[in-house]
Amino acid sequence: MTPSLDPIRTSDELIRAEAPVLAHNYHPLPVVVARAEGVWVEDVEGHRYLDMLSGYSALNFGHRHPALIAAAHRQLDQLTLTSRAFHNDRLAGFAEGLAELTGLDMVLPMNTGAEAVESGIKVARKWAYEVKGVPADRATIVVADGNFHGRTTTIVGFSDDPTARAGFGPFTPGFRSVPYNDLAALEAAVDETTAAVLIEPIQGEAGVLIPDDGYLTGVRELTRRAGCLFVADEIQSGLGRTGRTLAVDHESVLPDVLLLGKALGGGIVPVSAVVARREVLEVLRPGEHGSTFGGNPLAAAVGSAVVGLLATGEFQRRATELGEVLRDGLAALVGRGVTSYRARGLWAGVDIDPALGTGREISERLMREGILAKDTHGSTIRLAPPLTITSEELESALASLEKVLV
Numbered sequence: 001m002t003p004s005l006d007p008i009r010t011s012d013e014l015i016r017a018e019a020p021v022l023a024h025n026y027h028p029l030p031v032v033v034a035r036a037e038g039v040w041v042e043d044v045e046g047h048r049y050l051d052m053l054s055g056y057s058a059l060n061f062g063h064r065h066p067a068l069i070a071a072a073h074r075q076l077d078q079l080t081l082t083s084r085a086f087h088n089d090r091l092a093g094f095a096e097g098l099a100e101l102t103g104l105d106m107v108l109p110m111n112t113g114a115e116a117v118e119s120g121i122k123v124a125r126k127w128a129y130e131v132k133g134v135p136a137d138r139a140t141i142v143v144a145d146g147n148f149h150g151r152t153t154t155i156v157g158f159s160d161d162p163t164a165r166a167g168f169g170p171f172t173p174g175f176r177s178v179p180y181n182d183l184a185a186l187e188a189a190v191d192e193t194t195a196a197v198l199i200e201p202i203q204g205e206a207g208v209l210i211p212d213d214g215y216l217t218g219v220r221e222l223t224r225r226a227g228c229l230f231v232a233d234e235i236q237s238g239l240g241r242t243g244r245t246l247a248v249d250h251e252s253v254l255p256d257v258l259l260l261g262k263a264l265g266g267g268i269v270p271v272s273a274v275v276a277r278r279e280v281l282e283v284l285r286p287g288e289h290g291s292t293f294g295g296n297p298l299a300a301a302v303g304s305a306v307v308g309l310l311a312t313g314e315f316q317r318r319a320t321e322l323g324e325v326l327r328d329g330l331a332a333l334v335g336r337g338v339t340s341y342r343a344r345g346l347w348a349g350v351d352i353d354p355a356l357g358t359g360r361e362i363s364e365r366l367m368r369e370g371i372l373a374k375d376t377h378g379s380t381i382r383l384a385p386p387l388t389i390t391s392e393e394l395e396s397a398l399a400s401l402e403k404v405l406v
Contacts, residue, residue: 011044029367029374036063039389041372052366052373052385052397056204057236057347060263061309062386068266071305072298080298084290090300097307098275101245102258105278109271109295109303113235113261114150116272119289120198120259121154123274124229125174126283128195132227139195141231144180148205149198149233181211183218190222196229196257197222201247204236207380208342208349216251223256229280231257235272239263240310240387243320243345250344256280266306271299315387319345325391326383329398337405346387352379356405365404371397 009017011032031049035042039062041049054060061068075090082088095107108123110116121141128139141158149155156164157171165171178185180203190197201216203209223230232255237247239260244250246258257280261272270293274281293299309315323345330341330348340351352362359375366373366381375381385394 009044014044029363029372031367031372038062038064039386039393047370049367049370049372050385050389050393050397052371052383054384054386055267056262056374057239057241057384058262058265059267060240060387061266061306061315062388063267065266065309065388067309068268068302068305071301072266072268075298075301078297081293081296083292084295088295088297088300090297090304091295094295094300094304094307097304097311098260098264098273101307101310102260102275103254104258104275106276106281108274108276108281108284108289109299110261110274110291111270111272111293111299112150113259113272114152114155115291115294116235116259116261116274117149117155117198117233118152119274120196120231120233120257122289123257123276123280123284124196124198124231126288127229127280128193130283131279132195134193134195138193140174140176140191140193141195142176142178142186142189142197144199144203145177146180146203146206146209147177147198147200148203149200149235180206180209181215183215183222186219187222190226190228194226194228196231198231198233200233200237201250202237202242202344202347204347204382205376207351207377208344208347208382210342210344214251216248216253220253220255229257230255231259233259235259235261237347239306240315240319241345241347241384243323244316245310247344264303264306265299266302268302269299271303271306273303318387322346322387322389322391322394325394326398329395329401333398333402333405336402346383346385346389348383349376350381350383350401352381352405354379362404366400369400369404371400 014032032044033041034044041051098107125139128134143158145160154172158175176189178189232248234246257276265271327343337356339353342349359379359381363373363375373381
């Protein structure tokens with residue numbers, strides 16, 4: 001039987017059609033997006049919604065940003081894939097631009113965020129054995145409680161989220177978890193076997209948890225003293241989201257290794273990267289790691305266009321200025337349905353009074369008001385609009401949030 005390509009099925013019909021043929025690993029809001037531009041999306045029936053999630057920061061520059069779409073179209077007409085068996089004419093420029101943007105030396109291009117994290121883990125272990133001199137198969141990596149670094153079996157093995165872990169063991173050894181934002185606990189966990197400390201500068205999935213001032217500086221100093229790597233997972237927090245190019249820039253900290261993804265592909269293609277000091281990435285030799293699609297010409301072209309947008313500083317400034325609007329609006333709601341919030345740039349975790357509903361229920365109410373957001377951990381919702389949003393659009397979203405908190 002030929003699958004139906006009938007474009008006139010309703011949202012309800014399409015949602016029902018998914019159930020028997022798609023794995024049920026997501027519980028999306030009941031909206032079926034068919035078109036999008038900028039900060040707005042439109043469903044099958046033509047209803048418009050303001051996107052306050054941005055694909056978990058994959059759409060930092062909004063839907064179908066003209067410069068990114070143009071870069072993709074140009075490359076589609078030329079070359080899309082060679083594999084890394086051959087060179088391509090787009091990869092060098094992408095790597096040069098990304099290294100310059102981050103202040104680091106070398107780039108390992110991959111595809112998804114989880115792939116970048118897995119690659120970062122492999123690189124850190126290889127570095128520990130070849131440079132630090134850790135005995136074979138003894139390397140450890142210290143992570144933080146409440147972390148979210150992806151969904152592969154290695155990564156969920158060092159998660160403390162029972163939903164992420166249950167039923168997927170046995171897990172990869174070699175990880176130690178300590179409380180987030182606790183330098184004393186971190187120092188106690190680091191020893192001569194430690195290859196790296198892997199943390200999110202801001203914990204996104206945990207509810208946009210922002211560490212105390214000085215924490216990232218402390219992590220940098222501690223890892224330097226201990227002779228291990230500081231690996232910063234900036235897959236959600238990086239590339240303009242917090243008002244700086246990277247979240248670590250708020251403390252003028254330069255990690256040894258950066259993990260990037262999501263916004264690096266502009267919402268068009270999956271693009272991720274491990275960006276690191278030369279001494280670290282040079283431990284990889286031909287055949288020891290790879291990816292068929294990593295660094296493909298289409299991804300490199302889009303990634304280069306993303307780097308070009310960030311190089312102007314415009315989006316970092318917008319996130320800073322509009323972040324003040326977001327914080328002011330949320331502050332006004334504390335005690336009026338919002339119990340607390342955490343925000344940096346255009347990124348916020350908002351804790352809703354549980355008496356008013358779960359985060360899922362609040363997100364559904366917002367959807368009915370034409371606002372798309374997403375819950376996490378009970379009564380918390382995340383707000384992360386595209387950095388192209390206007391102050392008027394942002395204020396409208398905050399007014400809708402106030403309206404549903406009744």
